[in-house]
Amino acid sequence: MTNVIIIGGGSGMGLALARTLLAEGMEVTIVGRSAERLAGARKELEASASGGQGKVAAVATATATTAVTTVTADISREEEVAALFAAVEQVDHVAVTAADATGVYGPTTDVATATARSVLETKVLGAWLVAKHAAGRVTGSLTFTSGINAYRPNGSNTIMAAANGALESLVYGLSIELAPVRVNAVSPGWVDTPIWDALGMDKEAAFGELAQRLPARRIGTPDDIAKAFSSVMGNGYISGTVLHVDGGHRIS
Numbered sequence: 001m002t003n004v005i006i007i008g009g010g011s012g013m014g015l016a017l018a019r020t021l022l023a024e025g026m027e028v029t030i031v032g033r034s035a036e037r038l039a040g041a042r043k044e045l046e047a048s049a050s051g052g053q054g055k056v057a058a059v060a061t062a063t064a065t066t067a068v069t070t071v072t073a074d075i076s077r078e079e080e081v082a083a084l085f086a087a088v089e090q091v092d093h094v095a096v097t098a099a100d101a102t103g104v105y106g107p108t109t110d111v112a113t114a115t116a117r118s119v120l121e122t123k124v125l126g127a128w129l130v131a132k133h134a135a136g137r138v139t140g141s142l143t144f145t146s147g148i149n150a151y152r153p154n155g156s157n158t159i160m161a162a163a164n165g166a167l168e169s170l171v172y173g174l175s176i177e178l179a180p181v182r183v184n185a186v187s188p189g190w191v192d193t194p195i196w197d198a199l200g201m202d203k204e205a206a207f208g209e210l211a212q213r214l215p216a217r218r219i220g221t222p223d224d225i226a227k228a229f230s231s232v233m234g235n236g237y238i239s240g241t242v243l244h245v246d247g248g249h250r251i252s
């Protein structure tokens with residue numbers, strides 16, 4: 001049975017991906033910093049998995065159940081990423097959706113340097129740590145999450161835009177280095193997930209305004225992104241690629 005580790009699987013796109021993969025009969029391990037968030041996600045997944053079976057290799061800090069395994073780990077801490085993969089003999093695919101946007105939205109002069117460091121450590125260095133410690137254990141693919149702001153920065157998310165741009169360069173490099181393991185990124189447009197709660201803005205107004213401009217005429221859903229991840233993971237001829245799932249945002 002195909003097994004997948006989803007770092008960031010406790011909410012938003014990662015949680016939707018876990019649901020999608022469980023429905024496709026795969027085994028999933030969801031990873032995040034909050035044990036409480038993961039426990040809630042596991043409960044939700046088990047409820048919707050309608051009796052799915054299986055578990056990914058357990059690690060010391062893991063809580064394994066019949067349907068899904070949870071592991072608490074911070075992607076920016078090497079010892080935690082190393083422990084996550086050291087406990088796994090082999091894994092088919094790894095997906096990374098982890099990011100914390102708290103305090104990141106606003107003009108550069110207002111963003112704390114510690115916040116900027118944290119964004120880079122999570123999205124760029126964290127991705128690199130995953131590649132470093134998954135190498136030799138992952139057999140199929142690594143898929144990371146970039147974002148529309150790498151292409152359409154709006155003056156309020158500059159450091160996140162830079163992190164996403166760097167992440168995409170990392171993906172290209174890793175796809176050469178880790179071959180034949182495939183390495184890709186999915187780049188979402190605006191998607192209604194809990195990450196917006198950390199931005200301190202009028203989400204509904206912003207969504208409404210953007211939806212009018214997008215060729216897709218709507219904001220994205222976590223399931224839109226989950227389907228893209230599933231497709232990239234499952235297609236053995238996609239490597240070194242950024243798949244844009246943004247309702248046409250880049251060209252609107």
Ligand SMILES: NC(=O)c1ccc[n+]([C@@H]2O[C@H](COP(=O)([O-])OP(=O)(O)OC[C@H]3O[C@@H](n4cnc5c(N)ncnc54)[C@H](OP(=O)(O)O)[C@@H]3O)[C@@H](O)[C@H]2O)c1
Pocket residue numbers: 007008009010011012013014031032033034035037038073074075076097098099100122145146147148149187188189190191192193194195196
């Ligand atoms: N939503 C959008 O509109 C949008 C648009 C473009 C790109 N993106 C990107 O899409 C990805 C997924 O975001 P989302 O919208 O699904 O947000 P989300 O619901 O906030 O999910 C992010 C997940 O990452 C986990 N996480 C955060 N920091 C972590 C860390 N240091 N180590 C391990 N796990 C960590 C969080 O759980 P814990 O807090 O428990 O760790 C959370 O479950 C992010 O990379 C984001 O930048 C989102």
